[in-house]
Amino acid sequence: MDHRRTDIPALDLAPELAEVASDLEAALRRVIYLGVKHAIGVNSGTDALVLALRALGVGPSDEVITTPFTFFATAESISSVGALPVFVDIDIESFNIRPDLVERAISERTRAILPVHLFGAPADIAALGSIARRHKIALVEDAAQAFGALDQDRHVGTFGVFGAYSFFPSKNLGCLGDGGLLSTDDDDLAAHVRALRAHGARKKYFNEFVGYNSRLDALQAAFLRAKLPHVDEWNEARRKAASRYCVQLRGTPGILLPPERRGTQHVFHQFTIRVTGGRRDALREYLARRGIATMVYYPTPLHRLPVYAGAEARCPAAELASTEVLSLPLWPRITEDLQSRIVSEIREFCGAH
Numbered sequence: 101m102d103h104r105r106t107d108i109p110a111l112d113l114a115p116e117l118a119e120v121a122s123d124l125e126a127a128l129r130r131v132i133y134l135g136v137k138h139a140i141g142v143n144s145g146t147d148a149l150v151l152a153l154r155a156l157g158v159g160p161s162d163e164v165i166t167t168p169f170t171f172f173a174t175a176e177s178i179s180s181v182g183a184l185p186v187f188v189d190i191d192i193e194s195f196n197i198r199p200d201l202v203e204r205a206i207s208e209r210t211r212a213i214l215p216v217h218l219f220g221a222p223a224d225i226a227a228l229g230s231i232a233r234r235h236k237i238a239l240v241e242d243a244a245q246a247f248g249a250l251d252q253d254r255h256v257g258t259f260g261v262f263g264a265y266s267f268f269p270s271k272n273l274g275c276l277g278d279g280g281l282l283s284t285d286d287d288d289l290a291a292h293v294r295a296l297r298a299h300g301a302r303k304k305y306f307n308e309f310v311g312y313n314s315r316l317d318a319l320q321a322a323f324l325r326a327k328l329p330h331v332d333e334w335n336e337a338r339r340k341a342a343s344r345y346c347v348q349l350r351g352t353p354g355i356l357l358p359p360e361r362r363g364t365q366h367v368f369h370q371f372t373i374r375v376t377g378g379r380r381d382a383l384r385e386y387l388a389r390r391g392i393a394t395m396v397y398y399p400t401p402l403h404r405l406p407v408y409a410g411a412e413a414r415c416p417a418a419e420l421a422s423t424e425v426l427s428l429p430l431w432p433r434i435t436e437d438l439q440s441r442i443v444s445e446i447r448e449f450c451g452a453h
């Protein structure tokens with residue numbers, strides 16, 4: 101018997117796999133990361149929301165229930181498909197929408213609930229999901245600030261019929277410009293979204309309806325491919341930094357710390373404290389004078405913006421939050437030294453020394 105190794109195999113898959121290895125890996129990771137059937141790249145987080153609502157057939161004379169305490173794009177997506185955003189109030193501690201108030205706001209025109217996982221904290225998605233099922237309306241999650249956040253070990257954005265993510269540079273997973281993603285397990289809706297993002301054409305030059313030019317461009321996808329393997333570690337670093345803030349700020353008079361709901365994993369897109377007693381702006385100026393930048397997300401709840409002046413909303417918690425919130429510097433590689441300096445200035449201001 102001749103034991104010479106075979107020079108010419110009958111079939112060699114290695115070269116072709118090598119050629120597309122990084123594409124395959126990215127495709128696998130993209131789907132496996134979130135644990136959904138379809139992860140559809142789009143032009144932005146805003147477009148992800150718009151395309152989700154369009155694919156669901158939400159339009160004029162429909163209502164969508166959402167939070168007034170969020171970035172404008174959440175409500176804007178509802179308005180831009182011609183529907184009416186119905187604002188219901190938030191829980192003052194988590195800053196997220198209150199399921200009990202959502203249920204009360206449902207009318208015969210309600211087509212969807214659009215909660216936001218604000219600042220990276222999972223909204224009460226179990227309660228919202230069961231309301232949506234009970235009333236046979238769609239649940240669309242705005243997970244723009246919460247890529248990687250978990251509820252019972254499952255990614256937020258994968259509970260609703262659609263999850264919308266943003267890859268704007270400042271988000272937890274950011275690209276170089278604009279980018280977004282829609283996740284869904286529904287094959288028909290996924291096909292509809294894929295057509296919507298390419299001018300309403302399933303087949304090139306056979307446009308079936310009016311859509312958008314909303315593809316995720318190749319340069320942004322390449323950036324995301326490089327960053328995706330790191331995002332969990334970066335989120336973990338954010339969580340560690342947040343917990344250092346909590347330990348050091350605990351007990352500071354006039355400062356309330358962001359809670360983490362049991363069974364969830366907050367990814368701290370923002371570390372947002374509440375400053376009570378009407379002293380938020382004073383603390384912000386005090387820190388600014390000492391070279392420490394802070395941000396106010398969001399200074400005006402959406403139902404108080406002139407563009408939504410007609411909306412009949414009673415949202416006292418969102419209004420209170422807008423006067424109390426202050427987001428402290430936080431990024432995955434922020435140092436303990438910087439954090440200690442920030443904390444000691446805050447404690448000084450609050451008379452905690």
Ligand SMILES: *Cc1c(COP(=O)(O)O)cnc(C)c1O
Nearest residue numbers: 144145146171173174244266268
């Ligand atoms: C950033 C953001 C969006 C919009 O995402 P873009 O990619 O900037 O269009 C939508 N909703 C929330 C809550 C956001 O923070």
